[in-house]
Amino acid sequence: MKTFNRPVRVLVAKVGLDGHDRGAKVIATSLRDAGMEVIYTxxxxxxxxxxHAALQEDxxxxxxxxxxxxxxxxxxxIIQLMKEMDLGDVLLTGGGIIPERDQKTLNEMGVGKLFAPGTPTKEITEYIKNWxxxxRNF
Structure with a gap:
């Protein structure tokens, strides 16, 4: 079975004028507690x-x-910029208030699983680790 030789590195970000970051901080802490390296922007x-931060932080x-x-x-x-910067092997995931029909459209564009408020943090950490x-090459 494949194992990690280093911690999984995750960048957590809030984009735009959305000033509510409590959930992002909870997720960042949960990912850290699960042994991941977390960069919160x-x-x-x-x-x-x-x-650019994702590229710099590898x-x-x-x-x-x-x-x-x-x-x-x-x-x-973000998907467009990731393609332009050759980050096609990096998972783009996220969460928040995203209607199911929009989630489906985003998944078809290449966005990974999207999580609604209230999702258990263990589900999110397991998804990222398994992905x-x-x-990724460890």
């Missing part, structure tokens, strides 16, 4: 800032927390 990031996954309703703008822009084991 803070509030009011642009998609460009997020993708992350395995990017987690976007979004409650503002801008998910159909933010996620496609990294299958898709």
């Amino acid at each position: 803070g509030l009011r990031q642009t998609p460009e800032m997020v993708v 992350v395995d996954a990017i987690g976007i927390s979004i409650l503002s309703g801008a998910h159909m703008t933010v996620f496609p822009k 990294a084991l299958k898709n």
Whole structure:
């Protein structure tokens, strides 16, 4: 069975004017508690800032927390930038208030699983760990 030779590295970000970061901080702490290295970018990031940080930090996954309703703008822009910067092997996941029909559309664009408020943190950490084991080179 494949195992990790290093911690999984995850960038957690809040994009746009959404100023509610409690959930993002809870997720970041849960990922750290599960043994991952977490880079939290803070509030009011642009998609460009997020993708540049992901490239600089050599992350395995990017987690976007979004409650503002801008998910159909933010996620496609980040996917586009990730492709331009050759980050196709990095997981883009996230959570927040995202209707199911939009989740399906985003998944079809290449976004990973999206999590609703109240999802157990263990489910999120297991998803990221399992994805990294299958898709990243450790």
